[in-house]
């Protein structure tokens with residue numbers, strides 16, 4: 001354990017930079033930590049797929065390893081760099097940030113700039129900037145210097161560090177969804193050490209491109225062809241000022257993983273997850289999802305002839321900001337829940353309804 005009191009595997013995943021479409025750093029961490037417990041393969045979308053055990057039926061865990069970021073779209077004659085968004089950002093967060101640009105020769109660091117408040121009129125001070133009104137300043141004097149360092153299409157992420165807050169809570173840039181990705185693979189690492197072996201083959205997938213429409217999970221679930229699948233993603237905690245519970249429900253940080261219920265979820269998988277949590281006294285919360293969720297569960301459920309799909313969430317504050325906050329106890333409880341679910345599956349289980 002490090003001073004974060006966090007598993008090194010999780011810490012390295014959180015430190016890796018893995019914007020949508022360029023997930024190589026997180027993928028390398030998965031291979032490093034999971035390769036000793038299971039075979040890890042790759043596909044042409046960049047997914048990492050680890051297979052454990054040899055049952056006739058297959059359980060798939062999916063956690064996406066991409067994160068939101070930016071992509072360089074234009075460099076002007078003065079060397080200022082403009083960008084488009086990878087995934088959904090809150091534009092009020094864009095300026096005044098340190099960023100890391102992932103170039104072919106390594107990282108180039110910069111800051112996002114916009115006109116200082118003193119140089120705005122009263123109306124401008126109230127406006128949220130559009131993306132093209134913010135730029136990246138890498139400290140060069142002209143366009144040629146910038147183009148020697150940075151290329152059109154280079155991905156960018158906020159340049160942040162992982163910090164422990166008080167108690168078991170931490171802040172990081174990409175708990176979404178390195179936390180869920182960690183859970184999906186930590187289960188396999190624990191099953192490999194455990195005396196209990198699941199009836200089902202367990203396949204964990206670190207999916208790519210979730211943030212722009214669950215694109216990695218689509219071919220991965222087709223290829224894995226699971227009988228049962230659980231997507232693990234972050235879920236909005238609503239336990240902070242200004243969050244109306246009547247609109248968003250009540251989800252608390254530190255109160256356990258969130259088991260989703262609704263049309264995107266197989267009801268028997270939901271019931272089994274709840275039974276596993278109850279029997280091991282693992283804390284959990286339930287959230288209602290009235291539509292296809294914005295997670296990999298959305299696409300997995302309707303793959304091929306249909307997959308019995310569940311969704312487990314890690315409560316998260318400030319999703320899609322450089323300062324996401326999660327509670328390590330929720331992540332650990334999620335791993336235990338998934339392990340117990342895997343061991344609960346029997347060859348004659350029927351998830352039709």
Ligand SMILES: [Zn+2]
Pocket residue numbers: 176177211320
């Ligand atoms: Zn996200």
